[in-house]
Amino acid sequence: MTYVLAIDIGGTKLAAALVDREGAVLRSATRPTPREDVFDALALLIAEMVAEGPVPVAVGIGCAGPLNLAVGTVSPVNITTWRDFPLRERVRELTGLPTVLAGDAQCFALGEHWLGTGAESRSMLGIVVSTGIGGGLVIDGAPLLGPTGNAGHVGHMTVDPDGDPCACGSRGCVERYASGPNLVRWATENGWTPSPADSGPAVGGTEATGEVVPDGAMLARDAAAGHPVAVAAFGRGARALAAMIVSTAAAVEVTHVVIGGGVANAGPILFDPLRRAMDELAGLDFVKRVEIRRSRLGVRAALAGAAKLAWTAGRPTAAPPPEPHDAR
Structure with missing residues (x-):
């Protein structure tokens, strides 16, 4: 069985879970969001999730915004120490895994669409x-x-x-x-x-x-x-x-x-x-x-959406354009 690591980051709490392809949770944990050293708290939460195996194959993150997916940064209104914080790259460096990022409300919608x-x-x-x-x-x-x-x-x-x-x-x-x-x-x-x-x-x-x-x-x-x-x-x-x-x-x-x-x-x-x-x-x-x-999912929706984001990362959402015909 393979899993992805789903992470939900907000001004009140940090949540993480190992989630399989069907949406079943192997284990999860939640911590209050500290006023400072937020990434240190997140790193400890991630370490707890992966300490006993299995090793996840990818990471999906839903985070409060605004954010900039072009560069992978976040500036959550309620996390004042994060302004243009390179969250996607920091998590990728920490875990060594492919990492995808979206807004927490977008993950809420995706989670409800998947399991709700x-x-x-x-x-x-x-x-x-x-x-x-x-x-x-x-x-x-x-x-x-x-x-x-x-x-x-x-x-x-x-x-x-x-x-x-x-x-x-x-x-x-x-x-x-x-x-x-x-x-x-x-x-x-x-x-x-x-x-x-x-x-x-x-x-x-x-x-x-x-x-x-x-x-x-x-x-x-x-x-x-x-x-x-x-x-x-x-x-x-x-x-x-x-x-x-x-x-x-x-x-x-x-x-x-x-x-x-x-x-x-x-x-x-x-x-x-x-x-x-x-x-x-x-x-x-x-x-x-x-x-x-x-x-239907309530507070679990954003975490489910982050997991779905990780499972579908890189999968094309539309057919590629046809190859151009040789006019000769």
Whole structure:
């Protein structure tokens, strides 16, 4: 039995696994992402994975971005010590193995297409709705990465040209409306405070003050209980997501959308208004037929996608062009 080494790198955790051709995991491990010496922590995790054999045949990495596949560098927003960090080459040097790299949301999409809810789709958009919003496209079984590896950046599609400025430098990006922190921000600005059920020990605050820091899970609980501002926040975010999905479907003709990330854990609180907004905004017949599903793999999706990336590295995704005929 042969295996690849799959690695998932984010601002919160480092994860790795040995994965066979069918997606079965031999062993895996997860570590918190340190503030400094991130590569040292990653090297220790890799050593743990390969210490007892078998030796993997390739490495696939999904990493938070931005990234530049042309040179194999990454600059994750939440890993401040990595700016234009040569991740692909460093891992290749460390392991001596062929190493491939993609964005973590692209790996999420590829993993869901391989082992999750998008398995039968020929044209799929995967969306991670969490602290930010990331995405990835899988077309005819292959990830669409783009020249520098940043294709699928759907979180920064503009859904309101006159909307609020976004951290990316644009305006009215879907992330500004539908990411977890922005759902909470808008609800708080419009008078929402967590219900008394959430006012126990501090969440992100200090026990000395008993301060409660509102988060997306609290907002979802209050929306489920019918709090009007919490319900409106999810409705507003869902409509922004629907506008982005409709635009992406019109441009790429995706047939399936799979949504994961922490905000997706709100379940019907997010998905019900999302489907209603899709019904309202989708015009063309092929856009109306888009199926929206919740992630089956959850936090395992990006690791599965990194493994699939390693297994398919170097395999052509289209037939080579025919040889030119000799005109003589």
